[in-house]
Amino acid sequence: MTVKSLFLIMMGGILVNNYALEKLLGLTPFLGYTRRGGKAAGMGIAITVILLLAAAVTWPIQTYVLDRFALGYMQILVFVAVILALSYAVNAVLKKSDGLGLGVYFPVIVLNSAVLGLCLSNIGEGYGFVEALASALGCGLGFLLGMTVFAELREKIDDACVPKAFRGLPITVLAAFIFSMVLTAFK
């Protein structure tokens, strides 16, 4: 495990295996929350933070509890519970400090297939602890990059004249298709 391999894992998460556009996890909030610039960046940052926390907590649980006591079949339930508890904890801490909490970001974090998917694939790939953190950071930054760029893209779509059948969601998915093809070039 060298710095180079960590960097590769991270860049892979950002560009090659972008969670929203290549692995298609967390696609729904990606499409739903990129309407106007402001929220997209905040959402990306919130997801990055929770991804790092979740990866840091689920990896030891898998290695020292589930694997040791052969409880692999409890994996989904335990990981979902951990992510849920983390989201509530972060929400409570933020509420104490600034009185607002996670607000609109809370449901997105709790019901986000990217967070669960990353924790599961960290285990599936056999990553060590530091590698798991690197891939979480890459995944989060990939979300942040994707969401901010895509939000800008959608502002252009709003001003364009779109055929009636494609108005709303279809044209958004079509734009995501083109964006996803651009990322395919990094493979």
Add this chain to the structure above:
Amino acid sequence: MKNESILKSANPITILFLGACPAVAVTNNVLSALGMGIAVLAAMLLSSAIISAVKSLIPQKVKVAAYILIIAGVVSLVQLLMNAFLPDIYRMLGVYIAVSAVDLLIFSKAEETAELGFKRSMGDSLATGLVFLLALVVMAIFREILGSGSFAGLAIPFMKGYTMSLLTQPSGGLLMFAILLAVINAIRPMQAKPETSFAAAASGIYTEQNGEDEK
């Protein structure tokens, strides 16, 4: 009258939007699409049944957490059953079957279950699950025949050399998804109705529908 209301609640665009992740990810093969659709349908029916049985025991404050944990348990069950009886399809679906534990479509049905009665919620879940299954299979048929020149794993002889490998990629899935949504949109436009549920907040569907008003 009752049937009509069930069909109305099963708006295909809303369903596909909430289930966008599996809808695009697993539809490069008819078999995996069928497996995913059935898994989601089973998980939805089972979690709706459990939630309508225990809903009076769940305090309002921890409603969301309780629903998510119930769904996660049901999905674990479905995953283990699939691993035991359909190992090939299970391997094809990979991580996507596990992440249905936080699937917005299943969660939104669970949330509605608490408000509807047992019978209506079961009918509603069944209708939603079948619409989702149908949409997945339709997408998979087009993607598999045009993308890899086969149907459910069996090669079609005259398609050889005329395939578009783009359609088997994730980006091709997005293209097919967009086309499917546009076709549905042309036949039956989505009615904007304000949603206040947790699932709607998690998906951002509210901002999607009422984007015009935001300006």
